[in-house]
Amino acid sequence: MVRRTGRRPGNPDTRDAILATARTAFAEKGYDGASIRHIATGAGVDPALVHHYFGTKDKLFLAAMNSPMDPGVVIPQALAGDPDAVGERLVRLFLSVWDSPAGNAGVAMLRSAVSSEWTARLFREFVVSQVLRRVRDLVPMSPEEAPLRVSLVASQLAGLAMARYVIKVEPLASAPPEVLVAAIGPTIQRYIHGDLPGAWPTDPKPPSD
């Protein structure tokens, strides 16, 4: 008999039950609302087993989404360095992941995200908790502006993935990565650091007098 070792310990049925329960919990309660304890109860196992199999809540979420990479690792790498070139670095990183064999898992995530309201909610929780919060926490931005800025970044990168890997609009679908880094990098740069005139009212409530 071969014993499975390394990253995927344990009974496959138990793992799958935990992952299925985790997907439901993250979609229905959101990342912050879902707890390992609650997920363990739903899957009929001890919380210690979930920790043993998957480690942290972040890692459990990655496994539940079949994420092709760990945003907790790659995003800090992309954001480190010259702030004036952060847009180009993010586009380059994005393309390097999606152009690799891991990109198939990305397309599968995107297809799943679009297939129903429920899977869209799960994907949104993933993007917000694993990607957008990290960008927001690592890049100096004013707290009022940060949420819109990072959701604009998400819109351009999601559209890049759609156009290049799903819809395959030419010549974007087969353009060399550096062509797209030069074209789209400045968009991301402006969304993060640029002037977005009138993009947010300083206060949505009228001043009291």
Next chain:
Amino acid sequence: MVRRTGRRPGNPDTRDAILATARTAFAEKGYDGASIRHIATGAGVDPALVHHYFGTKDKLFLAAMNSPMDPGVVIPQALAGDPDAVGERLVRLFLSVWDSPAGNAGVAMLRSAVSSEWTARLFREFVVSQVLRRVRDLVPMSPEEAPLRVSLVASQLAGLAMARYVIKVEPLASAPPEVLVAAIGPTIQRYIHGDLPGAWPTDPKPPSD
């Protein structure tokens, strides 16, 4: 008995057979390769009946896609006017269609496009023949640059639709349209008219000597 009049003449079964055959033809042969004669043969009807039901090949494609609007009408409207504000006008037009009840049909098109390779091909033919070609034909751009420019525009608008209407990333999902016009309009403007340094080699082949 009520006789159906106006825009949807004829036997519903015959109409549906023509639309199903048209979807296959547009996906498999592309917009240019598909002909009304071929589609009529596939559906077992006379080409004159297809013309009678649907009019032009463009209109047949719109009907086959359940398109919420006719790009042949709205795009020329958006592109007319000050060239320095074409980006803002395109974003404003895009949001006005998608924020309206017609937006549900747009989301359905997007969901369908992502669901399989086949539907992605159909959607790509639609976007290229009905949307991107019109933008390219109506906006002065150099012929070498136009294809990449319009596919970049498509990437940002597809991502806006994904982020606002499908994934619903906040605050982008509920931002007032003019906030997004101010934020995303300049991106579209730059993709159409701006400087995209290094984005295309002048000639992919090495010069002969």
